[in-house]
Amino acid sequence: MLRLERRRQSSRIMFWTTPLIAVALTLIIGGILFAILGVNPFAAMKIIFLDPFFHETYGPYSRTQFLVKAVPLILIATGLSVGFRAGIWNIGAEGQFVMGAIAGAAVGLALYPAEGWWVLPLMAIVGALGGFLWAMIPAILKIKFNANEILVSLMLVYVSYNFLAAMVTGPLKNPDGFGFPDSRNFTDVEATTLPLLYEPLGLYTSGVVALIIVIAAYILMEKHLLGFQVKVTGQSPRAAKFSGVKPALIIAMCLGLSGALAGLAGLFEVTGPAGKLTTNFPVGYGFTAIIVAFLGRLHPIGIIIAGLLMALTYIGGELAQLVLNLPAPAIQVFQGIMLFSILAVEVFINYRLVWKKEAV
Amino acid sequence: MSALLEIKSLSKAYPGVQANDSVSFEIQPGEIHALLGENGAGKSTLVKMIYGLVRPDSGEMLLHGQHFAPSKPGEARAAGVAMVFQHFSLFEAMSVAENITLGMEDAPARTELSAQIRKVSAEYGLPLDPDRLIGDLSVGERQRVEIVRCLLQNPKLLIMDEPTSVLTPQEVNTLFTTLRKLSTEGVAILYISHKLDEIKALCNSATILRGGKVVGTCVPENETARSMAEMMIGGELAMPAARDFQPGETLLELSGLSLPSLDPFGTSLKDITVTLRAGEILGVGGVAGNGQDELLLTLSGEIPVAPDMVRLKGEAIGNLGPVARRKRGLLAAPEERLGHAAVPEMSLTENAFLSGRVRNGLANRGFIQAKKRDAFADDIVKQFDVRTPSISNQAKSLSGGNLQKFVIGREVLQNPSVLVVNQPTWGVDAAAAAAIRQALRDMAEAGAAVMVISQDLDELMEMSDTFSVLAEGHLSAPQPAAGLSVEEIGLMMGATHKEAENA
Numbered sequence: 001m002l003r004l005e006r007r008r009q010s011s012r013i014m015f016w017t018t019p020l021i022a023v024a025l026t027l028i029i030g031g032i033l034f035a036i037l038g039v040n041p042f043a044a045m046k047i048i049f050l051d052p053f054f055h056e057t058y059g060p061y062s063r064t065q066f067l068v069k070a071v072p073l074i075l076i077a078t079g080l081s082v083g084f085r086a087g088i089w090n091i092g093a094e095g096q097f098v099m100g101a102i103a104g105a106a107v108g109l110a111l112y113p114a115e116g117w118w119v120l121p122l123m124a125i126v127g128a129l130g131g132f133l134w135a136m137i138p139a140i141l142k143i144k145f146n147a148n149e150i151l152v153s154l155m156l157v158y159v160s161y162n163f164l165a166a167m168v169t170g171p172l173k174n175p176d177g178f179g180f181p182d183s184r185n186f187t188d189v190e191a192t193t194l195p196l197l198y199e200p201l202g203l204y205t206s207g208v209v210a211l212i213i214v215i216a217a218y219i220l221m222e223k224h225l226l227g228f229q230v231k232v233t234g235q236s237p238r239a240a241k242f243s244g245v246k247p248a249l250i251i252a253m254c255l256g257l258s259g260a261l262a263g264l265a266g267l268f269e270v271t272g273p274a275g276k277l278t279t280n281f282p283v284g285y286g287f288t289a290i291i292v293a294f295l296g297r298l299h300p301i302g303i304i305i306a307g308l309l310m311a312l313t314y315i316g317g318e319l320a321q322l323v324l325n326l327p328a329p330a331i332q333v334f335q336g337i338m339l340f341s342i343l344a345v346e347v348f349i350n351y352r353l354v355w356k357k358e359a360v
Numbered sequence: 361m362s363a364l365l366e367i368k369s370l371s372k373a374y375p376g377v378q379a380n381d382s383v384s385f386e387i388q389p390g391e392i393h394a395l396l397g398e399n400g401a402g403k404s405t406l407v408k409m410i411y412g413l414v415r416p417d418s419g420e421m422l423l424h425g426q427h428f429a430p431s432k433p434g435e436a437r438a439a440g441v442a443m444v445f446q447h448f449s450l451f452e453a454m455s456v457a458e459n460i461t462l463g464m465e466d467a468p469a470r471t472e473l474s475a476q477i478r479k480v481s482a483e484y485g486l487p488l489d490p491d492r493l494i495g496d497l498s499v500g501e502r503q504r505v506e507i508v509r510c511l512l513q514n515p516k517l518l519i520m521d522e523p524t525s526v527l528t529p530q531e532v533n534t535l536f537t538t539l540r541k542l543s544t545e546g547v548a549i550l551y552i553s554h555k556l557d558e559i560k561a562l563c564n565s566a567t568i569l570r571g572g573k574v575v576g577t578c579v580p581e582n583e584t585a586r587s588m589a590e591m592m593i594g595g596e597l598a599m600p601a602a603r604d605f606q607p608g609e610t611l612l613e614l615s616g617l618s619l620p621s622l623d624p625f626g627t628s629l630k631d632i633t634v635t636l637r638a639g640e641i642l643g644v645g646g647v648a649g650n651g652q653d654e655l656l657l658t659l660s661g662e663i664p665v666a667p668d669m670v671r672l673k674g675e676a677i678g679n680l681g682p683v684a685r686r687k688r689g690l691l692a693a694p695e696e697r698l699g700h701a702a703v704p705e706m707s708l709t710e711n712a713f714l715s716g717r718v719r720n721g722l723a724n725r726g727f728i729q730a731k732k733r734d735a736f737a738d739d740i741v742k743q744f745d746v747r748t749p750s751i752s753n754q755a756k757s758l759s760g761g762n763l764q765k766f767v768i769g770r771e772v773l774q775n776p777s778v779l780v781v782n783q784p785t786w787g788v789d790a791a792a793a794a795a796i797r798q799a800l801r802d803m804a805e806a807g808a809a810v811m812v813i814s815q816d817l818d819e820l821m822e823m824s825d826t827f828s829v830l831a832e833g834h835l836s837a838p839q840p841a842a843g844l845s846v847e848e849i850g851l852m853m854g855a856t857h858k859e860a861e862n863a
Binding site: 008009010223224225226228231232235236238239241242243244246 | 374377660661662681682683686692694696699700701702703704705706710713714715717718723726727728730753754757
């Protein structure tokens, strides 16, 4: 008889191997899914995981999308992971991403066609601020009225979508755009263009910023009092109060930080890969980043790996749609299986599987 | 006479610890059998195996001479084994009858059940109204609910885990009368307690466990509390020396401390006025649920009150949070070890940091000083004899007594001016309890003031210089503890309780 038995001490080994087991499970279940759809699962996996880099025809294009996708995921997931470790569930990073992009873009458009090295940093700061303020709405509602931040932040995503639509058809519409619902293209002016550092992999300056932020987040969580307080709050709210943590401060910090990083990611997106604001601007990075945060075990280093992996499934998934005619939802299901597997195998950190004969 | 329950070399190992090592003993029908042992001796594991919560690795149990291996509590209950846990599993917002229904397989109709509850509870001297809400009941009454829940299933063996830790002396007497009545009817009782006097008064026989092994059996009547304690720890028990109490300057002043109840079933604090002087140990007695938790929270700073209500060395600090209070020398150790005083999933080093940061300078401009922190944790473990493989072990992996030594040690080693502790030795074995009490006494000796909130009257009498009772949120005026008998205090508690109820 197979049984789960509680471990006395949480397993360190399992803590780091569960993501690998989860990926393996995803491959198996995903493979079955593809087989049911009438596609050779091995071919599908090869296309998703290898062809984006190595395929002769598609590879050179696919590769350039790799870090374009990975960097915003890593940036957003890093912020989210801090909150998740405090038990504060910001599900609305997508909205903060959009609002950050709008706020930063508005500054860029107001200054148009200003030239100068300071324009982009200013836009980045305002972009982060936009995401920060948008995240303050659930934060303040939670602090003042104990409103559920999951619902509030999620609903604000849809508010932000509509706000974006209003902006690109109204105040932020390109005056020279023949009435199309989009803003000016920021990459037309050097001062508002996010510098591309290494094109073959799609590395923009944002990648460097993301790396610095991941390191800073690591130091915050592992070496700093605030990170300690975040962890205590998440694991044992009463012990946190006993130690003197102010819950309001942690809520504001966690939502604010994740909002600011999502906003920054939004601004990088609009000044880089996307180039301009349109109604199609949000592509779900804010939601996918939730998966990335968990896949990376809410740990900064893990998140980098998870972000790269998730980006790969994105571009590999697109390739699979193109080559194998797989429907787009199949790829989303595939990504969903990954999150599901992570959550399922997490039980092995605190439990072990034992094979037991009936006790005499 | 054939044994009711026969246990034959049961063994159970957990990772890193042999909880039970071929334990054997027998219980006869109608016998009240004590299970004695220090914390971590394996008592809980043993009764969990009997109750079907844990499967043994090897060994055998016989019930009425039949092979008995319950794989879940339901099977144990069906076979006539019932258990009253130390921690109650009752829903405060539901009635007595509703709570009892929840624990039953195929419960009878509500009216019939209510009648049964009334009948059984009256029969055994445990009066209960099936329609009252649990939240309105005292702790003693809640325990009755648990006992009646068991009795309704006509058990042959009743397991009781530390049943008296929350009762007044009078309630203990009532309980014992009930248990003796059950015993004359042929129900066997397996009784776990640390209170050796009670075991002497109640039990017919005792099995003593140490390190997972049976190290002896005895007839409690023929032993002294001291001789049994020595069997448990396998050595001599250090008895505390009498202390010369010379109060110094006033350190902590509570004046008119009031706090409305925080939850519908909590107790509000009413106009608490008391002073603590240097070198003084103030014992606060009373039954749990009378404002003990609230009092601790207002003193630790987790619940701020008006500034004037709490003064430390003359400074009004009622509105300050835990960090500011620690800086000024007022420290606290809450009752609940896991989840309040310590974070279960965190290591001992991180738990040392939890409350030790401020006074011991374990963070520099917010950056954690890992070396200092580890050294502090190491100090606690060494000076308080905390048994753990390493300071990087999680708090939840320690036994209750060891973690309690850690929690108390953590506060004591910060050299507080005033230390408030709630239930410092709750569920802790005799040796650890003695060590904790000694540490608190030494602190007072060195000039600190200590407030010990506890339900264990023996403990309070042993430690306190002054004594008062917290009942229904009122704190009685402290009196010198010397000369008060346990009986007098018991009556005092009852009296305050009644007065408050009539008020």
